[in-house]
Amino acid sequence: xxxxxxxxxxxxxxxxxxxxxxxxxxxxxxxxxxxxxxxxxxxxxxxxxxxxxxxxxxxxxxxxxxxxxxxxxxxxxxxxxxxxxxxxxxxxxxxxxxxxxxxxxxxxxxxxxxxxxxxxxxxxxxxxxxxxxxxxxxxxxxxxxxxxxxxxxxxxxxxxxxxxxxxxxxxxxxxxxxxxxxxxxxxxxxxxxxxxxxxxxxxxxxxxxxxxxxxxxxxxxxxxxxxxxxxxxxxxxxxxxxxxxxxxxxxxxxxxxxxxxxxxxxxxxxxxxxxxxxxxxxxxxxxxxxxxxxxxxxxxxxxxxxxxxxxxxxxxxxxxxxxxxxxxxxxxxxxxxxxxxxxxxxxxxxxxxxxxxxxxxxxxxxxxxxxxxxxxxxxxxxxxxxxxxxxxxxxxxxxxxxxxxxxxxxxxxxxxxxxxxxxxxxxxxxxxxxxxxxxxxxxxxxxxxxxxxxxxxxxxxxxxxxxxxxxxx
Numbered sequence: 001x002x003x004x005x006x007x008x009x010x011x012x013x014x015x016x017x018x019x020x021x022x023x024x025x026x027x028x029x030x031x032x033x034x035x036x037x038x039x040x041x042x043x044x045x046x047x048x049x050x051x052x053x054x055x056x057x058x059x060x061x062x063x064x065x066x067x068x069x070x071x072x073x074x075x076x077x078x079x080x081x082x083x084x085x086x087x088x089x090x091x092x093x094x095x096x097x098x099x100x101x102x103x104x105x106x107x108x109x110x111x112x113x114x115x116x117x118x119x120x121x122x123x124x125x126x127x128x129x130x131x132x133x134x135x136x137x138x139x140x141x142x143x144x145x146x147x148x149x150x151x152x153x154x155x156x157x158x159x160x161x162x163x164x165x166x167x168x169x170x171x172x173x174x175x176x177x178x179x180x181x182x183x184x185x186x187x188x189x190x191x192x193x194x195x196x197x198x199x200x201x202x203x204x205x206x207x208x209x210x211x212x213x214x215x216x217x218x219x220x221x222x223x224x225x226x227x228x229x230x231x232x233x234x235x236x237x238x239x240x241x242x243x244x245x246x247x248x249x250x251x252x253x254x255x256x257x258x259x260x261x262x263x264x265x266x267x268x269x270x271x272x273x274x275x276x277x278x279x280x281x282x283x284x285x286x287x288x289x290x291x292x293x294x295x296x297x298x299x300x301x302x303x304x305x306x307x308x309x310x311x312x313x314x315x316x317x318x319x320x321x322x323x324x325x326x327x328x329x330x331x332x333x334x335x336x337x338x339x340x341x342x343x344x345x346x347x348x349x350x351x352x353x354x355x356x357x358x359x360x361x362x363x364x365x366x367x368x369x370x371x372x373x374x375x376x377x378x379x380x381x382x383x384x385x386x387x388x389x390x391x392x393x394x395x396x397x398x399x400x401x402x403x404x405x406x407x408x409x410x411x412x413x414x415x416x417x418x419x420x421x422x423x424x425x426x427x428x429x430x431x432x433x434x435x436x437x438x439x440x441x442x443x444x445x446x447x448x449x450x451x452x453x454x455x456x457x458x459x460x461x462x463x464x465x466x467x468x469x470x471x472x473x
Contacts, residue, residue: 002028003123004053004082006073008063009337014089014116015059021120032337041366042302042340050076055083057123065092068463069338074101085123096204097462205236205461210381215467216459218334219246220392223467229377229456236461237344239377241370245389245452248397249325251417251429252286252293252446253317255310259447260284260319278354278426286446288421288429290350290369291361293446294325295417299367299455301330302340315398315449322398323449331367331455342464343367343457353421353428367457369419372430372441386413386435387454401450411436415444416452 003022007015019029029035030049036042050056056077064070077084078101086102094102208214208228215223226240254260260267260274267274267284274281287310290296294313298306308326311317315324332340343366350361350371370377378385389402397403405411415431418441422428428443431451444451 001054002030002049002052004050004056004073004077005029005031005059006056006064006070006077007031007059008061008067008070010063011059011061011089018057018059018087018116018120018123021116022123025120027123038303038305041300042337043343043345043366046073046341047076050082051080053082055085055123058084058086060086060088060092061090062092065095065098067338068465069341071095071097071101072341072463074098206464206466208238208461208466211383213243214240216240216464217332217336217339219331220390220396221334222390222392227381227383229381229383231461237458238461239456239458241456242454243387245387245393245414245416245454247393247453248323248389248399248402248414248450249295249298249453250286250313250318250323250447250449251295251451252288252427253311253313254286254447255283257311257314257317258284259286259317259321281426282355285427288353288425288427288446289356289361290348290419290421291363293419295369295453296363296365296419298325298328299331299369299453300365302332302335304329304333306330317447318449319445319447320399320449338463338465340366342459344460346458348419350419351421351423354424354426367455369417369454370456371418371420375418375432375441385432385440387416387432387452388412389414389452393452397450399450402452405434405436409436414452415442416454 005015005019015031019031022029030053032042032046032049035049036045050073056073058064058070058074074084076082084102208231210228210231212228214226214228216226217224224246225243227243228238229241230239232238256262262280262284267280274284287293292310294308294311297308298313301307306326306329312326313324314326315321318324332343335343345364345366346368348363348365348368348371350363352358352361375385389397394402402414405414411434413434415434418430418432420430422430422443427445427447429446430441430443432454433439433442
């Protein structure tokens, strides 16, 4: 069974060396980003990697101590009863969050750091012990006790470890602090039924207010500016909406590969068969079903190459053959691992279109568009719904729809897609209008490429680090 190596990306070189030595000695490792399969969601792969591992080896450093990504891995290992072996690569005072999960367990000092031999040998022994233990809630508890005793017999106990744990400081050798690496084995028990892992002393959430502007993630090589739209009742989560339109893209693509054409047959006329034949409407004008849309696939992808399940969003399939995005990296590709880990997968219930089998469709998304009903959140927050595009979005846009309206009518805002379809059609979607008239929303076909994309997402305020927060910028 494999070992999961939890580490800060800044300590990747050390993690890779330990991984190399473990695998040379026959113990397989899960290490990111190497073991993240192409086209798979990063967070899901991490969770599966921990669940399928005999133990987690945590490389503790200042970088790891302050990493939301590492903290989430530790929290998941604790909640699942996966043993954690802590390998200290530098002196560090634990954050309150790390202290909560790690301070109350047994500490052991290593004898040597030569070629990371101690950590390699200890991890291999732990993997063998885990493979030999029975599986099950009660068995896991007994196994944890046995492992704790085994660790106590395997290495000399630090006599002052308990006192140091109260202040969140790892036990260190008195003379050779910089030369000796300390490792610690924690016998983690699964929580009792009905008990949560972090009932007390949870990490302090980031303090933000509704309407506040924050920087988080990046797109088109620029930091993304968000507005705080909602905060959960317990103050641990926040819904963010992009302050501006970040790009102009079609909601979905004509399945025929050519907008308003099926082969050589033209459906551009004002009244055509495509107005009443819903299957044909999707084929020549795009699908308004959020769960099947190209835009949903792109927004939720964090890979350089996005896998589309149907007609990819090529420019040739757009209304004006502009703004194709089939070769563009996923929206989350420009986010750091820590930022992706702070995004909460959100359950969305969206109305179906004329061809949907049910009245509503449930999806689970990291990035999404608002629905008509969710527009009321702007009213609750005292924020306006209309939005203008960023300079980068205008530069990227090939349709020039925004520039034409701006130059002709002086309109500074642009219509932006909602995820909600018109229920009596198969291609029509709702959008927030541009503010030129009193109209707030409008409907357009999914295959029109010059309208704006204004993403929303939910973040865990206990794990998030907004850009500029630490430096005070």
